[in-house]
Amino acid sequence: MTILIEQPQVPTGIDHQVDDIHKKIDTSNELVLDGGFLMPESNAFGQTFRDYDAESERKDSVEEFYRMQHINQSYDFVKTMREKYGKLDRVEMSIWECCELLNEFVDESDPDLDEPQIEHLLQTAEAIRRDYPDEDWLQLTGLIHDLGKVLLHEKFGGLPQWAVVGDTFPVGCAFDESNIHFKYFKDNEDYNNSAYTSKNGIYTEGCGLNNVMMSWGHDDYMYLVAKENKTTLPSAALFIIRYHSFYPLHRCGAYKHFMNEEDHENLKWLHEFNKYDLYSKSKVRVDVEKVKPYYLSLIKKVGISPQS
Numbered sequence: 412m413t414i415l416i417e418q419p420q421v422p423t424g425i426d427h428q429v430d431d432i433h434k435k436i437d438t439s440n441e442l443v444l445d446g447g448f449l450m451p452e453s454n455a456f457g458q459t460f461r462d463y464d465a466e467s468e469r470k471d472s473v474e475e476f477y478r479m480q481h482i483n484q485s486y487d488f489v490k491t492m493r494e495k496y497g498k499l500d501r502v503e504m505s506i507w508e509c510c511e512l513l514n515e516f517v518d519e520s521d522p523d524l525d526e527p528q529i530e531h532l533l534q535t536a537e538a539i540r541r542d543y544p545d546e547d548w549l550q551l552t553g554l555i556h557d558l559g560k561v562l563l564h565e566k567f568g569g570l571p572q573w574a575v576v577g578d579t580f581p582v583g584c585a586f587d588e589s590n591i592h593f594k595y596f597k598d599n600e601d602y603n604n605s606a607y608t609s610k611n612g613i614y615t616e617g618c619g620l621n622n623v624m625m626s627w628g629h630d631d632y633m634y635l636v637a638k639e640n641k642t643t644l645p646s647a648a649l650f651i652i653r654y655h656s657f658y659p660l661h662r663c664g665a666y667k668h669f670m671n672e673e674d675h676e677n678l679k680w681l682h683e684f685n686k687y688d689l690y691s692k693s694k695v696r697v698d699v700e701k702v703k704p705y706y707l708s709l710i711k712k713v714g715i716s717p718q719s
């Protein structure tokens with residue numbers, strides 16, 4: 412999969428743009444008037460978003476998911492996966508084909524959504540489109556941010572859910588308590604490895620997130636695909652793709668000591684993106700056939716040459 416933006420709308424004056432949007436969102440009257448995206452208070456199950464302790468039909472299975480993820484995502488596992496998938500020698504597929512492939516998967520880590528993943532991609536992109544009608548790059552980022560979940564498909568190796576979805580966290584340093592269901596890390600082989608148990612572990616303060624190995628999953632995989640195919644998406648888009656599941660950082664501020672200046676700049680856009688990624692989750696389905704022409708033209712406009 413190659414993603415090329417011929418004339419990327421590189422986000423300049425990020426502070427200014429993000430501030431503008433916040434103003435727009437703060438004034439609810441304006442939102443209603445311009446048909447902007449409204450953040451709902453509760454998810455499709457009537458719970459607040461990302462409440463991992465709320466009694467719901469998904470609670471136990473989500474917890475079991477995190478038990479498996481925390482036990483198995485060790486430094487060595489991540490290293491092996493990055494080497495294996497970094498070769499990108501598996502399959503060639505266009506962006507839209509990948510979107511359609513996600514029609515058959517439900518994300519087992521998600522307490523807020525049990526719809527097929529193609530719905531989530533389109534729900535996210537459509538919500539962004541409402542507030543950012545002219546920002547092609549951000550809409551496209553919404554469409555592709557979770558495409559790495561194709562790793563669940565046998566064509567991409569049919570990885571188990573714990574190796575593809577869920578929140579992400581660094582390996583090679585101490586696990587932070589803000590991670591969901593933190594207790595299950597106790598059975599991770601790294602938990603008692605003295606090289607990895609200090610706050611910095613094998614890293615140094617301010618080294619930049621690029622130098623930190625994250626647990627393996629759809630974020631890092633999609634980032635690799637985009638980068639290796641020499642995407643011209645702006646750095647904020649790549650950051651969003653790579654760290655959108657890193658909730659311990661972008662929601663709780665954990666692991667911030669690894670960030671460098673560029674990370675701080677990009678984090679502003681990730682915060683903005685997160686609103687659409689999280690709060691667009693809904694049982695109201697997007698009419699795939701209806702929006703397909705728009706997204707096909709968006710993909711075409713930014714230029715795609717399938718090769719993965």
Ligand SMILES: O[C@H]1[C@H](O)[C@@H](O)[C@H](O)[C@@H](O)[C@H]1O
Binds near residue numbers: 522576578579658
């Ligand atoms: O359950 C969700 C889901 O897997 C998302 O795709 C991921 O980005 C989130 O971080 C995770 O909590």
Ligand SMILES: [Fe+2]
Binds near residue numbers: 556557629655656
């Ligand atoms: Fe995701």
Ligand SMILES: [Fe+2]
Binds near residue numbers: 531535557688
């Ligand atoms: Fe998502």
